[in-house]
Amino acid sequence: MTTKVAIASCHDKYNYGSLLQAYATEKAIERLGCDVITIDKRGLGKVIGAGRRKYYKENLFNLSMYKAKLGFVKHRVKHLTDRDFGEKMAERNNAFASFAEREFSLSPRFSTFEELGEYCADFNSVVVGSDQLWLPVNIAGDYFTLSFVPEGVRKVAYATSFGVSTLNDVYLARAAEFLATFSAISVREITGASLVKRAGRDADVVCDPTMLLCKDEWGALTRGSCAVPPEPYVFCYFLGKNAWNRDCAKRLAKLTGCKVLAISHLDEYVGYDDDFADVQPYDIDPFQWVELLANARYVCTDSFHASVFSCLFEKQFFTFRRHEGMGTQSTNSRLDTLLGKMGLLGRLCESEADFDQIAEDKIDFINTRKLLSDYRAESLDWLRRALEADAS
Numbered sequence: 001m002t003t004k005v006a007i008a009s010c011h012d013k014y015n016y017g018s019l020l021q022a023y024a025t026e027k028a029i030e031r032l033g034c035d036v037i038t039i040d041k042r043g044l045g046k047v048i049g050a051g052r053r054k055y056y057k058e059n060l061f062n063l064s065m066y067k068a069k070l071g072f073v074k075h076r077v078k079h080l081t082d083r084d085f086g087e088k089m090a091e092r093n094n095a096f097a098s099f100a101e102r103e104f105s106l107s108p109r110f111s112t113f114e115e116l117g118e119y120c121a122d123f124n125s126v127v128v129g130s131d132q133l134w135l136p137v138n139i140a141g142d143y144f145t146l147s148f149v150p151e152g153v154r155k156v157a158y159a160t161s162f163g164v165s166t167l168n169d170v171y172l173a174r175a176a177e178f179l180a181t182f183s184a185i186s187v188r189e190i191t192g193a194s195l196v197k198r199a200g201r202d203a204d205v206v207c208d209p210t211m212l213l214c215k216d217e218w219g220a221l222t223r224g225s226c227a228v229p230p231e232p233y234v235f236c237y238f239l240g241k242n243a244w245n246r247d248c249a250k251r252l253a254k255l256t257g258c259k260v261l262a263i264s265h266l267d268e269y270v271g272y273d274d275d276f277a278d279v280q281p282y283d284i285d286p287f288q289w290v291e292l293l294a295n296a297r298y299v300c301t302d303s304f305h306a307s308v309f310s311c312l313f314e315k316q317f318f319t320f321r322r323h324e325g326m327g328t329q330s331t332n333s334r335l336d337t338l339l340g341k342m343g344l345l346g347r348l349c350e351s352e353a354d355f356d357q358i359a360e361d362k363i364d365f366i367n368t369r370k371l372l373s374d375y376r377a378e379s380l381d382w383l384r385r386a387l388e389a390d391a392s
Contacts, residue, residue: 003034003387004123008144010131011038011104014096015266016237017210017305019286021130023103024209025158029127032384036105039116039126041143043109048141055140071241071268078269085269088282095285113148125154125387130188130209132163136171145178154183156386159206159379165191165333167198175199184386186379191333205337206379208308211372215312218290226288228295229261229279235296235315236262236277237289237306240322241270248318248355249300250276255359258297263289304334311342311372314365318358320349341375342368 007029009022022038029036041048059065079089110116120126126149133144146155167175176199179185185203187193196203213221234253238245253260262277263284264270273280284292293299293306294313301307302322310317319335339345344363349355 003125005029005034005036005387006107006120006123006126007036007038008041008126008128008133008146009038010133011040011100011106012042013131014093016263016286016289017303018131019096019099020290020305021209023286024213025127025129026104028209028212028380028383029387032380032387034387037107038104039120040106040109043111044113044116044143046111047113048143051140051142052137055137075265075267075269085265089265091283095283095288099285099287113142117148117150120148120153121150123153125156125183127156127158127387129158129160129186132161134160134175134192135163136167139171139174139178145174146182147178149181155181157182157185157187157203158383158386159186159188159208160192161188161334162192162195165195167195172199176201184382186382186386189333189337191337204382206382207341207375208305208338210305210308211312211376212380212383214376215314218309218312219294222287222291222294225291226284228291229259231259232257232297233259233261233279234298234300235293235306236260237266237293237299237301237303238262238264238270238273238320238322239267240302240320241268241272242302242320242322243272244352245300245302245320245349246272246276248320248349248352252298252300252318252359256297261292261296263292304338307335307338307347311338311344311368314363314369316363317347318349318355319347342371344368 007025009025010018011022013019026036026038079086107119110119126146128144128146138144149155175195179196179199179201185196185201186206187196187203188206188208190205193203193205234249236249250260259278260276261279262273264273264277264280290309293309296315299306299310299315299317301317302320307317307319319339335348339348346361347358349358
C-alpha cells in the first residue's frame with residue numbers, strides 16, 4: 001500500500017531558499033515512493049495570524065526583535081512609495097507565484113484547523129519541514145507545530161529549524177508540549193538538536209532538503225531556465241545590509257576580471273545595492289536563481305541556501321555573517337552547522353582580512369563531495385525509515 005504523506009512547509013513564502021527547500025521536500029518524499037501533497041495553508045491566514053499577533057503583543061518591548069524586523073518594514077514602505085521599486089518587486093513576486101503554482105502539488109485550501117485536521121485523517125503521516133518553522137512566532141501561530149493533525153496520523157519533522165539558538169521558558173514549555181506528540185524528529189542545526197533535548201526529546205541532525213537532490217538532479221531541473229550572461233561573473237546574493245560584504249565582492253570582481261551579478265532587495269531594501277552590480281535581474285524564479293548561481297565563476301553571499309548550492313555545484317564561494325550583534329535574533333548557527341559538516345568552515349568571512357585569506361585558498365571539493373554524499377545518504381535513510389513506519 002502506498003504511503004500517503006502531507007507536507008506542512010512555507011511553500012507560500014516568496015524567498016528563494018524557502019521555495020527551493022519546500023520544493024525539494026516534496027520531490028524527495030515523492031522519490032521515496034510516497035503519494036505526497038503539500039498543504040496549501042493560504043486559507044489559514046486568519047487563524048495562524050491570531051497566534052502570531054498575540055506573540056508580538058507579548059513581546060512589545062523586545063527591542064532586539066523589532067530591530068531585526070525594521071529592515072522588512074522599510075522594504076515594504078519602499079515597495080509602496082517608490083513606483084519603480086514596486087514594479088521590480090512585482091516582477092519578482094510574479095516569478096515566485098508562477099513557480100509555486102507550477103511546481104507544487106497543493107491540497108485544497110482550508111479556513112480552520114478543524115477542516116485541515118479532517119483532511120489529514122486520510123494520510124499516513126504529516127511532515128513538517130524545513131526552514132525556520134519553529135521560530136517562537138511560528139510556535140505561537142500553532143501551524144508548524146502540527147497540532148491540527150488527528151490522533152492516529154504520525155507526525156514527522158524533517159530538518160526543521162528553530163531559527164534561533166535559545167528559547168525562553170514559555171516557548172521551551174510549548175515546544176515540549178507539541179514535540180511530545182511527534183513520532184520522529186530531525187532538525188537542521190546542532191543548536192536545534194540541543195533545544196529539542198531540553199524539551200525532553202531526542203533529534204537527529206540531517207541535511208537541508210535542497211541537499212537531498214544532487215547536483216545533476218538540480219542541473220536537469222534548471223538547465224536552460226534563463227539566459228545566463230556570457231561573460232564570467234561573481235554571483236552576489238546578500239540578504240543582510242553589511243556594506244563591507246559588497247565591497248569585498250566588488251574587489252574580487254575587479255581582481256578576476258568578472259562582472260558582478262546581484263539578486264538584490266530580498267528581505268530588506270539596501271540603498272547601497274542600487275548601484276552595486278553590473279547585472280541586477282528581478283524577474284527571476286527559484287530555478288533561474290539556481291542556474292545563475294550554478295554558472296557563476298564565484299559566489300559571495302550571506303545566505304544559508306546560497307551556501308548550500310555553492311557546495312552542491314562546487315563553486316568557489318565566500319560566506320559572510322549576516323547577523324552582527326543581534327543576540328537571540330541571530331540565525332548564524334545554521335551556517336556553522338552546514339560549513340562544519342562540509343569541512344568548509346574556512347569559507348566563513350568574519351572580516352575583510354578573512355576575505356583576503358580565503359581568496360588565496362582554492363577549495364578542493366574532493367573531500368567535500370564525499371562528505372556531502374554521505375550526509376545526503378544518511379539523511380535520506382532517516383527520512384525513509386521515518387516514513388516506512390507509516391506503511392506497517
